[in-house]
Amino acid sequence: xxxxxxxxxxxxxxxxxxxxxxxxxxxxxxxxxxxxxxxxxxxxxxxxxxxxxxxxxxxxxxxxxxxxxxxxxxxxxxxxxxxxxxxxxxxxxxxxxxxxxxxxxxxxxxxxxxxxxxxxxxxxxxxxxxxxxxxxxxxxxxxxxxxxxxxxxxxxxxxxxxxxxxxxxxxxxxxxxxxxxxxxxxxxxxxxxxxxxxxxxxxxxxxxxxxxxxxxxxxxxxxxxxxxxxxxxxxxxxxxxxxxxxxxxxxxxxxxxxxxxxxxxxxxxxxxxxxxxxxxxxxxxxxxxxxxxxxxxxxxxxxxxxxxxxxxxxxxxxxxxxxxxxxxxxxxxxxxxxxxxxxxxxxxxxxxxxxxxxxxxxxxxxxxxxx
Numbered sequence: 001x002x003x004x005x006x007x008x009x010x011x012x013x014x015x016x017x018x019x020x021x022x023x024x025x026x027x028x029x030x031x032x033x034x035x036x037x038x039x040x041x042x043x044x045x046x047x048x049x050x051x052x053x054x055x056x057x058x059x060x061x062x063x064x065x066x067x068x069x070x071x072x073x074x075x076x077x078x079x080x081x082x083x084x085x086x087x088x089x090x091x092x093x094x095x096x097x098x099x100x101x102x103x104x105x106x107x108x109x110x111x112x113x114x115x116x117x118x119x120x121x122x123x124x125x126x127x128x129x130x131x132x133x134x135x136x137x138x139x140x141x142x143x144x145x146x147x148x149x150x151x152x153x154x155x156x157x158x159x160x161x162x163x164x165x166x167x168x169x170x171x172x173x174x175x176x177x178x179x180x181x182x183x184x185x186x187x188x189x190x191x192x193x194x195x196x197x198x199x200x201x202x203x204x205x206x207x208x209x210x211x212x213x214x215x216x217x218x219x220x221x222x223x224x225x226x227x228x229x230x231x232x233x234x235x236x237x238x239x240x241x242x243x244x245x246x247x248x249x250x251x252x253x254x255x256x257x258x259x260x261x262x263x264x265x266x267x268x269x270x271x272x273x274x275x276x277x278x279x280x281x282x283x284x285x286x287x288x289x290x291x292x293x294x295x296x297x298x299x300x301x302x303x304x305x306x307x308x309x310x311x312x313x314x315x316x317x318x319x320x321x322x323x324x325x326x327x328x329x330x331x332x333x334x335x336x337x338x339x340x341x342x343x344x345x346x347x348x349x350x351x352x353x354x355x356x357x358x359x360x361x362x363x364x365x366x367x368x369x370x371x
Contacts (some may be wrong), residue, residue: 003027005369006183007193008035008171008209011042013350014201020154020362022161029193030053030158031185033170033205034039040203042355043286044316046231046258046269049073049083049143050353053108053116054248060331062111065353068360069141075359076145079153082261086238087122088142091133093300098135104248105137115140117357121272130239132303142243146261147355154265174198174213180343199370200346204279206317207348213341220339220347222332224277225323229269231287232294238263239302246301250324253308253352255297266313267298273324279317286312321349333361335368345369 006116007018010032022028034040049072052065054275075115076083085119092098097183108116124136155165166185173184180196182209205226205288210216229252246254251271258266274282291310298305339346345365354361 001180001196002193003029003079003195005029005197006031006150006181006193007199007201009201009203009206010037010155010165010167010357011040011201012038012154012204013203013347013361014199015151015158016166016358016362017199017201017365018163019154019157019224020359022158022163024366028122028161028163029195030165031164031169031171031183032165032167035154035167036166039314041304041319041351042071042147042151042203044314045147045352045355046256047144047147047260047355048243048258048268049145050356051088051108051113051116051140052353052356053104053113053137054109054253055107055111056330057107057110060333061342061357064331064357064360064364066112066144068353068357072145072356075152075153081146081149081153083145084261085140085143086242086259087138087140088245089128089131089133090137090139090245090247091124091131091301092135092247093133093290095134099330100247101135101137108137108139113139113141117190128240128242130302130304131244132301134205140358144243144259144261144274145258145344145355153258168252171202171209172212176213176215183233197343198345199365200344201350203350204317206346206350207319208279208345213344216341217339220334222321222329223323224279225320226274226279226282227318227320228272228274228282228315229318230272230315231266231268231313232286232291234265234267234310236306236309238265240265244301246297251328255294257298257302262286267294267310267317268313270294274317279319282317284315284317286315288312318351319349320351333364335369337368343369
């Protein structure tokens with residue numbers, strides 16, 4: 001065998017998986033189709049460290065998020081990666097929304113999310129004078145992170161332990177062989193690598209890669225839907241010191257205010273369901289006309305948002321396993337116990353809170369492939 005573990009995809013989760021194996025003494029090679037780390041979903045998100053209060057109790061999204069958040073803060077602190085616990089207010093602007101965030105509060109407490117607190121609208125507006133709300137859920141454990149610095153730290157750890165990352169090396173086929181796999185790659189110099197274990201962490205491309213695995217059971221290939229999320233930047237002075245989230249909407253957490261480490265405000269993402277499920281065909285251009293719905297959404301909790309203050313910024317895309325009108329699907333960490341192929345784990349539907357969950361997902365994958 002050329003190596004012990006091949007990880008496909010050098011986003012936040014793939015790098016976390018590779019680092020987990022590398023620090024555990026395994027030889028690791030990461031195969032990445034792009035020319036650098038974190039060029040897909042990992043570079044097109046809100047960079048928020050989530051608390052874990054939204055997700056059904058006992059789901060992978062719940063367990064990976066809460067455990068992953070604790071691990072992530074410790075890792076960022078140890079490695080000196082820029083981050084900040086800004087805290088988050090989830091705000092209600094009606095009785096119906098108040099009931100919804102009270103439900104989130106209850107779920108969060110059951111999920112073990114620390115220090116959650118319901119506060120009155122008056123209290124929240126005293127904390128954030130530009131805010132309008134009737135009630136709010138305060139989550140002090142929510143934070144922000146420089147996601148690229150985090151991924152650089154993971155890359156450094158992989159390389160420090162002797163691991164390799166091969167860029168511009170797309171995987172074209174995976175063939176199970178005696179004792180492991182033969183992984184075929186394309187690019188400028190097509191080749192193949194033999195390994196004992198394969199982790200498919202290809203993000204938007206992970207679902208398509210299932211069909212490149214010889215003998216993979218079709219019954220375990222789930223539905224796949226793409227949802228684009230658009231972000232708008234904001235000119236002018238910083239209006240909030242905390243992250244501000246509305247009550248959640250179908251497919252996402254609503255158009256929220258996040259702050260980067262420099263205090264720059266951005267709004268988003270919205271949810272734009274795509275009719276084409278080919279990740280290579282996604283147009284990441286932000287349509288300026290979408291600003292109309294953004295103004296409407298934001299002014300529900302920030303009525304003083306000036307006209308002309310927001311401008312198209314960037315967009316991302318979520319690999320979803322459920323579509324519009326359906327309950328939100330859970331993460332899938334599909335190991336041999338499901339599909340029957342020893343040494344293989346597929347990470348599917350790893351959208352939000354994937355960044356927060358990355359270190360916990362990595363540990364779970366290593367446990368699944370321990371034998």
